[in-house]
Amino acid sequence: MIGDSRWGIRLAHAILILGILIVAFPLYYVFIASTHAGPDIVRPPMPLTPGGRFIENYRAAFFEGAANLGGVPVWRLLLNTAIMALGIAVGKIVISITSAYAIVFFRFPGRMVFFWIIFVTLMLPVEVRILPTYKVMVDLKLIDTYTGLILPLIASATATLLFRQFFLTIPGELVEAARIDGAGPFKFFKDILLPLSKSNIAALFVILFIYGWTQYLWPLLMTNQAEMNTIVIALRKMVSFVDHGTPWHIVMVTCVLAILPPVLVVVLMQRAFVRGLVETEK
Amino acid sequence: MAEVDLKAVRKRYPNGMEAVKGVSIAIPDKALCVLVGPSGCGKSTLLRMVAGLETISEGEISIEGRVVNQVSPTDRDIAMVFQNYALYPHMKVYDNMAYGLRNRGTPKAEIDRRVREAAATLELGHLLDRRPRELSGGQRQRVAMGRAIVRQPKVFLFDEPLSNLDAKLRGQMRVEIKRLQRELGVTSLYVTHDQLEAMTLADLLVVMNAGEVEQAGDPLEIYEKPASIFVAGFIGAPPMNLIDPASAELSGPIPAGAAKLGFRPEDAILDGFASEGGLKIRAILDGVEPVGAESYLHAHAPAGGARMIVRTAGRARMEPGTELEIRAPAEKLHWFDAAGRRI
Numbered sequence: 124m125i126g127d128s129r130w131g132i133r134l135a136h137a138i139l140i141l142g143i144l145i146v147a148f149p150l151y152y153v154f155i156a157s158t159h160a161g162p163d164i165v166r167p168p169m170p171l172t173p174g175g176r177f178i179e180n181y182r183a184a185f186f187e188g189a190a191n192l193g194g195v196p197v198w199r200l201l202l203n204t205a206i207m208a209l210g211i212a213v214g215k216i217v218i219s220i221t222s223a224y225a226i227v228f229f230r231f232p233g234r235m236v237f238f239w240i241i242f243v244t245l246m247l248p249v250e251v252r253i254l255p256t257y258k259v260m261v262d263l264k265l266i267d268t269y270t271g272l273i274l275p276l277i278a279s280a281t282a283t284l285l286f287r288q289f290f291l292t293i294p295g296e297l298v299e300a301a302r303i304d305g306a307g308p309f310k311f312f313k314d315i316l317l318p319l320s321k322s323n324i325a326a327l328f329v330i331l332f333i334y335g336w337t338q339y340l341w342p343l344l345m346t347n348q349a350e351m352n353t354i355v356i357a358l359r360k361m362v363s364f365v366d367h368g369t370p371w372h373i374v375m376v377t378c379v380l381a382i383l384p385p386v387l388v389v390v391l392m393q394r395a396f397v398r399g400l401v402e403t404e405k
Numbered sequence: 406m407a408e409v410d411l412k413a414v415r416k417r418y419p420n421g422m423e424a425v426k427g428v429s430i431a432i433p434d435k436a437l438c439v440l441v442g443p444s445g446c447g448k449s450t451l452l453r454m455v456a457g458l459e460t461i462s463e464g465e466i467s468i469e470g471r472v473v474n475q476v477s478p479t480d481r482d483i484a485m486v487f488q489n490y491a492l493y494p495h496m497k498v499y500d501n502m503a504y505g506l507r508n509r510g511t512p513k514a515e516i517d518r519r520v521r522e523a524a525a526t527l528e529l530g531h532l533l534d535r536r537p538r539e540l541s542g543g544q545r546q547r548v549a550m551g552r553a554i555v556r557q558p559k560v561f562l563f564d565e566p567l568s569n570l571d572a573k574l575r576g577q578m579r580v581e582i583k584r585l586q587r588e589l590g591v592t593s594l595y596v597t598h599d600q601l602e603a604m605t606l607a608d609l610l611v612v613m614n615a616g617e618v619e620q621a622g623d624p625l626e627i628y629e630k631p632a633s634i635f636v637a638g639f640i641g642a643p644p645m646n647l648i649d650p651a652s653a654e655l656s657g658p659i660p661a662g663a664a665k666l667g668f669r670p671e672d673a674i675l676d677g678f679a680s681e682g683g684l685k686i687r688a689i690l691d692g693v694e695p696v697g698a699e700s701y702l703h704a705h706a707p708a709g710g711a712r713m714i715v716r717t718a719g720r721a722r723m724e725p726g727t728e729l730e731i732r733a734p735a736e737k738l739h740w741f742d743a744a745g746r747r748i
């Protein structure tokens with residue numbers, strides 16, 4: 124076995140600890156920097172212990188924002204990003220679960236055609252269709268709106284396929300039992316299918332929320348006003364090319380605040396996730 | 406009076422395959438009708454057509470005098486017990502049983518009364534808060550039964566409900582199903598491939614083969630007078646011995662057109678004399694199967710090689726290779742023509 128010898132174990136630990144340091148150090152430094160005054164951060168040597176401006180920095184960033192971004196407070200950026208990420212995650216789940224329901228449980232003409240059309244869109248990521256999509260959004264006057272941020276990203280072939288695969292494992296007898304029990308299509312969906320898909324939905328929600336939260340290209344195109352920026356875009360805009368023009372302490376605070384919600388979602392949903400896995404049933 | 410009437414029912418699939426080829430069965434009120442046959446004989450399809458889960462290509466199915474061909478399963482007033490139980494995995498036992506009633510808008514108090522009553526009958530009272538995965542196979546089976554009972558339907562449909570249970574439990578549940586069905590007095594249609602289940606449960610036994618009814622009637626009558634070689638071989642365990650009349654010594658007249666001769670393992674006599682018109686055939690013993698109270702002797706005829714099984718009481722101590730003289734009385738012989746029909 125690997126790691127049976129004392130030196131093997133030590134080596135393995137050394138590698139793991141090194142890995143953790145490499146991954147964790149930037150995060151640690153972001154937090155440290157967010158507690159110092161702006162000029163202190165850029166003046167060598169780099170401070171490696173927490174400074175005394177935690178409360179001031181966070182209050183300034185959260186309520187006043189960065190001056191070079193027109194003073195949009197970070198809470199507004201967080202709100203924008205949250206609306207977009209939630210809209211995308213919930214929208215994708217709703218759309219994909221209902222389309223998978225239609226494709227798996229109903230026999231209608233062109234069923235396979237629709238399935239393949241959905242499947243083909245997998246091959247067309249946002250970047251490929253970005254120009255026509257942008258044109259449509261401009262024509263619909265959806266620039267600088269939440270709808271414009273969410274709508275083009277709301278359909279998901281991957282999630283549809285995932286739900287389809289899951290629905291295919293539901294035994295036909297269960298569907299028939301529900302029919303005999305007087306559950307119509309809507310009731311069956313609500314009473315049987317949704318509760319059974321719970322853990323799948325939780326898993327997808329985590330993945331899709333983070334996908335929405337970290338969107339870069341689309342919000343960059345869709346938002347002109349500073350108030351409509353998402354936090355990722357705002358971060359990018361805060362950093363100017365001349366070092367002294369960048370309010371580094373505010374940038375660092377914004378970074379910390381940008382990381383927190385996805386971490387929170389993962390930590391909180393992980394419970395539902397694990398419960399879903401433990402309760403796995405046929 | 407919930408009699409179920411099937412008139413020339415056919416099931417044809419779009420690919421031209423005919424699963425059920427014109428079946429007519431009349432199930433009297435309160436009777437338990439068992440459909441038995443090998444897999445693929447169309448018995449399950451027929452049951453599903455009565456349930457409304459399969460469309461009826463031709464013919465007519467009526468429940469209590471009402472033609473239900475176009476009626477949805479929900480409105481047929483039937484309850485079905487599935488082979489895999491098909492319990493809702495995320496619902497507690499109580500909710501599994503109550504779900505159908507809730508969907509019908511039954512008042513809450515009435516649902517509660519019926520569920521508890523059914524749970525008491527099936528000894529499920531202490532399991533109402535469990536989920537299906539926390540139950541044993543037998544308990545799940547009972548919940549599936551309970552779900553059917555609480556509905557108080559006109560007809561029970563059973564689709565091989567015992568085939569996922571072990572032999573001992575199957576025996577218990579068989580008795581219980583029979584008792585429940587008697588007590589509740591609900592007309593039932595029961596599908597199985599197990600001839601023992603079929604024989605013990607049925608008021609009306611229907612033997613199916615290749616989409617057609619081979620024989621229908623009282624189970625013992627079918628056992629005594631199988632209408633065809635297929636029925637003779639399917640009903641009864643071990644199956645009836647079938648031999649070529651020419652390979653045996655017969656001290657009586659052979660009916661005209663007889664191509665096969667059958668006798669049951671328990672009707673064979675090893676020693677003593679056959680009565681007038683009886684059969685005598687020489688055979689070589691291949692092996693003995695002691696079951697305890699009785700033994701089955703497996704043998705083959707040197708002439709023609711037909712395999713035979715003879716039942717003897719108690720233990721038979723005989724070496725393979727022993728030569729046997731098997732006799733059967735005339736009144737216990739079954740004659741079949743070349744087409745396999747009884748003469």
